[in-house]
Amino acid sequence: MKVSIITVVFNGEKYIRSCIESVLAQDYPEIEYIVIDGNSSDNTCEIVKSFGQKIHRLVSEPDKGIYDAMNKGIRLASGDLIGILNADDFYASGKIISEVVGGFSGSDSDLLFGDLIYVKPDNENRIVRYYRGKSFTKSRLKFGDMPPHPTMFVKRKIYESKGLYKTDYRICADFDMISRLIAVEGLKWKYMPLTMVVMRTGGVSTSGIRSRLAVNREILRACRENGIRTNSLLIWMKYFRKIFQLTGRPAELPGFKPG
DSSP: OOEEEEEEESSOTTTHHHHHHHHHTOOOSOEEEEEEEOOOSSSHHHHHHTTGGGSSEEEEOOOSSHHHHHHHHHHHOOSSEEEEOOTTOEESSTTHHHHHHHHHTTOOOSEEEEEEEEEETTEEEEEEEEEOGGGOOGGGGGGTOOOOGGGOEEEHHHHHHHOOOOTTOSSOHHHHHHHIIIIISOOOEEEEEEEEEEEESOOGGGSSHHHHHHHHHHHHHHHHHTTOOOOHHHHHTHHHHGGGGGSSOOSSOSSOOOO
16 A cells, blocks of 8 residues: 655755654555645755655745645546655654554545644653544534644645645645545544644744634534534534643653654
């Protein structure tokens, strides 16, 4: 089973190397690695090119945002499974892709996800949140809850038949995608009790009250478009649930350490 991993990046010279190294450290042999760069003005492309043929496809050109870049990568992908790893993130160990493939084997699931760790941007050893995918259920969508998107792997044929990310969303096309696949299409999904991805805090969806307001507006829109009955109060309640992600954190990262 071939796995395509897509990394989208724009001016990501600070962390792109550790992201790439975590992919190349995987012990699974059939990986296609695609990097979509938004025409960076820093040294991002030079860093990517320094890995040579280990990067199977590099596209560097202007895009219409992160979801447009993700769609470019999906269109180029030839793997049976597709995972998306953002440039600020890295896989938690070198066995993640092997575990994911094993999770799909013998299963009729169309998508699979696991757990996500949040760390301080400049101190990967300081864990600040632990996002367990285990708590996700279809009913949680009305609260704006979704599985940890960076840990999600989807069969390529699903993107081909059900469509790509909607580029008129600025922040929450991932929530819309998951809502569409689970609430509308009724696809089967599987949770793996595995810490898959380490994410540095400080992304666009977690940076201040204005961003939270924008996120909630897009979540409300996605719920309405996908037939999920909800309201603004229910969506705001998800922030209370995140308090529980601050407890029960592992003491240290389970495997791969970025260079």
